[in-house]
Amino acid sequence: MAKVISEDIGAYYYHFPAVATIVTAQARGRENAMAVAWHTSISFNPPLYGISISPKRFTYQLIVDSKEFGVNFLPFEQAGLVASVGGSKGAEIDKFRQFDIARDKPVKTAVPILKAAYAAYECKLVDDKGYGDHRLLVGEIVAVHLLKEAFAPEETLDLAKVSPTLYLGSERYLTVSRETIKYLDRKVYGKH
Numbered sequence: 001m002a003k004v005i006s007e008d009i010g011a012y013y014y015h016f017p018a019v020a021t022i023v024t025a026q027a028r029g030r031e032n033a034m035a036v037a038w039h040t041s042i043s044f045n046p047p048l049y050g051i052s053i054s055p056k057r058f059t060y061q062l063i064v065d066s067k068e069f070g071v072n073f074l075p076f077e078q079a080g081l082v083a084s085v086g087g088s089k090g091a092e093i094d095k096f097r098q099f100d101i102a103r104d105k106p107v108k109t110a111v112p113i114l115k116a117a118y119a120a121y122e123c124k125l126v127d128d129k130g131y132g133d134h135r136l137l138v139g140e141i142v143a144v145h146l147l148k149e150a151f152a153p154e155e156t157l158d159l160a161k162v163s164p165t166l167y168l169g170s171e172r173y174l175t176v177s178r179e180t181i182k183y184l185d186r187k188v189y190g191k192h
């Protein structure tokens with residue numbers, strides 16, 4: 001198959017599967033949740049996490065007002081919830097009520113933490129910068145909520161216990177299979 005080279009960039013963000021998360025926030029008595037596929041770890045120490053969200057999102061205003069946000073990782077069985085909070089607007093409905101979302105109590109912030117999450121971070125906003133039509137919000141992780149049994153002794157996800165929610169794009173969700181895990185030791189592979 002021949003490759004096409006083009007300056008028409010197109011949907012570059014669909015060229016690899018993303019992990020679909022639910023970002024949560026609250027301010028002035030309003031709480032909200034939205035789907036976020038554009039996110040990344042940034043620093044070990046301090047532990048920094050970045051999310052890229054449009055300033056049009058209701059969630060963005062809540063984060064700017066409270067200087068806090070939550071990042072929630074859901075098992076594949078909850079992919080429908082990702083689509084629900086990603087397909088509705090907090091400016092129009094109370095998503096927690098509408099989709100009957102159960103919460104865990106936060107410990108270092110006031111952000112809602114989702115009970116269904118196998119991992120969730122409470123973050124304090126440290127930076128908010130515009131890049132093109134989105135804002136890169138960087139938060140310091142001040143508390144993590146982990147379903148301990150979902151993790152193997154080496155601290156990676158135990159795929160026998162939990163299947164992460166991945167997003168391919170164009171409303172298509174998938175997960176991963178532990179049969180495809182390969183152990184490739186970088187110290188061995190990087191030898192020269």
Ligand SMILES: Cc1cc2nc3c(=O)[nH]c(=O)nc-3n(C[C@H](O)[C@H](O)[C@H](O)COP(=O)(O)O)c2cc1C
Nearest residue numbers: 034035036037038053054057058059086088089090
């Ligand atoms: C799977 C999925 C991933 C998404 N990822 C992002 C994202 O990374 N950044 C963003 O700004 N919006 C993203 N969205 C869109 C928002 O979730 C959507 O606009 C939502 O309605 C915003 O809610 P709010 O206005 O209540 O904050 C995504 C939607 C879906 C379904």
